[in-house]
Amino acid sequence: MTVRALLVGVSIAALGSVAASAADLIIPTTPQPIYSAAGFDWEGLYIGARVGGESYNSVGFGVIGGVVGVNFIPVDPFLLGLEATGDYIWGNGVGAGEFFANIRAGAIVTDAALVYAIGGVGVYSGNGVTVSEYQLGGGVEFAVTDAITVRGELVGMGDFDNANDAFFEGAKATVGVFYHF
Template sequence: MFVRSLSIGVAAAALLAGGAQAADLIIPTTPQPIYEAAGFDWEGLYAGVRAGGQFTGSDASTYATVPVNTTSGVLGAALGVNFIPVDPFLIGAEVTGDYLWNSSATNSSEFFANLRAGAVVTDSVLVYAIGGLGTHNRGAVNTGVYQLGGGVELAVTDAITVRGEIVGQGDFDGAADSFFEGAKATVGVFYHF
């Protein structure tokens, strides 16, 4: 009888100890939040480089002393800042400087102060309109100029975008000529800080 009582006691102790260990293995946890990456951040400062071409019309008047029917190469840089006051609308300010060369002996440069307004179509695509005032420098002659156009900018990484832009250009030389006397098309790469 003693052996039987001892066996029942040992079995009961083993069952109670096993139950206590099993209860210790269950550890309540809270689930980890699911992180969803945000889209490209279009707001803030950016800088970049661009290249393209400038084309003047066949009009009798010239664009900023550039001869008619002239095609020039363009290398330039831009620095700007964007704001999104209300999603998806974007506004911004930008300054550009371009060096222009062609087959004539005198190369030129252009500097513009621009305003941009656009819409973020998807997280990585921006469509915008641009307009600005500036100066065209050819030799010793400086001419006041303006531009108006638009472009598309695509985010390719978290900080880098690629942009294509086309603008119509005119000057303030006082002649009764076309509103747009030339056009400039550029493609650029930009870094957003």
Template structure:
């Protein structure tokens, strides 16, 4: 009987010790990663508005039926789409429309289809080159034109960017004279969808 009591006592003690050590068991876990916000997403559709100025030079023949040696105000809009085929290279297609006006000068309008190629320098900064062809209309006369230039764009929120751009412009039917007959500088705000 003593052996049986001793066996039951040892079994009860073993069960109590096992329960106590189960509560102190340390289970290794993997730590949760710290959330790091991704950089600005340059890919996708965007639209925006811009303002600036255009200076028409003194080269003969003039630029797109506009008055030589004249500065125009510019207000316009742009819609485009960007792709990043290989990081950090950005490729995009953009359509722009601008209204030009000046003192005692007939207003005109310009529409361009552009290609953009750039590099995402930092998560929030893009440097790019732009080139396109289009049409400039002044006094009910349209002229085929081109533009080449570049710009820089900065992300200010997770969907809004600010852009500065400078392009040289010329006539498609150059007919002699300077290659670039006008220069346009714009600053714009864009929303990325």
């Protein structure tokens, strides 16, 4: 074998190995994950305004008021909250204030939806009458932005003044808009 044939063979082998190793330089990569929003944060302080109607002893009234509260999530998806409400009640010759301290307990059914039960005690004061009251009910709340929710709520109401009264002497239905800090 001649030196020339040996050099040609070594050159072909070298070129073949360079071409084979060049194919190995392409390293497969995993694409970066697409950003996914974490969902609405139900925990923390919130304030809101609401409107609705109230029926007490078969008489209807208008309701406008405000709410301030705080939510805690002790274990996902369960929510606990404390809330204070103040409403102005008007109609049928009545102009009164109604204030409640409430406890909420609910479940976050999706990132943007909350279903809850609510109960509380309060006071009605108007037209020279002050009455201690209670309320029990529930509602749904939906997140519409990162900080804004809308809520619909229905509660049954009664007073502590007469043990012979029906448990629920009235009902209140409200819708509201809330800002979560």
